[in-house]
Amino acid sequence: MSFTVDYDKITVLEVGITSFGNEGYAVKYDFVKKVIQWRDSYMWNNNFTRSLNETDYNTLKEELPKSGMLEWMKGYNSGLENDFGDQTQIPGEWKITVEFEDKTKMTAGAEQHFPKKWKFLKNLIEKTTGCSFILR
Numbered sequence: 001m002s003f004t005v006d007y008d009k010i011t012v013l014e015v016g017i018t019s020f021g022n023e024g025y026a027v028k029y030d031f032v033k034k035v036i037q038w039r040d041s042y043m044w045n046n047n048f049t050r051s052l053n054e055t056d057y058n059t060l061k062e063e064l065p066k067s068g069m070l071e072w073m074k075g076y077n078s079g080l081e082n083d084f085g086d087q088t089q090i091p092g093e094w095k096i097t098v099e100f101e102d103k104t105k106m107t108a109g110a111e112q113h114f115p116k117k118w119k120f121l122k123n124l125i126e127k128t129t130g131c132s133f134i135l136r
Contacts (some may be wrong), residue, residue: 007065011098019092019135027125027133029060038129042136056128065132067121069096072109076115085115092135094118 011032018024018041028037034057040046052060073096075084095109115121125133 006070006100008061010064011072011100011101013060013064014095014097015121015133017092017133017135018093021078024092024135025131025133027129029128031060033107036129038131040131044132046092052128060124060128061125068117069115070098070106072115072117073098073106076108076110077106081110082111085110085113085118088112088114095130 007127011030013029013031014026016024016026020059023041025041026037026039029052030037031052034052035049036056038047044066069070072084075081091112093109093111094114095107097105097107122133125131
């Protein structure tokens with residue numbers, strides 16, 4: 001599987017983080033409809049759906065491959081968490097679902113074992129949503 005090509009074929013990206021209290025954030029990028037959906041379980045009035053502007057769309061398309069997200073998702077799914085992630089003291093979990101042009105999906109996630117490049121993806125989400133993406 002050539003991940004460089006696959007990044008170009010992503011149509012929907014969903015990323016969520018939750019605490020053990022089931023609080024957290026979820027963001028969904030629909031690259032076909034050019035829409036962002038944001039869910040904040042800490043503050044229900046912070047939820048929104050809005051259009052994905054051209055600047056943020058281009059930022060995501062250019063920067064997402066640099067995160068190595070597809071590579072570490074595959075690594076986690078292959079049982080290589082220690083190669084791609086670090087055990088943390090953070091009491092929480094992450095989950096990512098990617099849908100491709102052919103409607104196939106890839107999902108990965110873990111508890112208290114965040115990917116080494118998580119911060120890059122977190123910063124990209126914050127940059128394109130304007131919201132904090134860190135557990136309280």
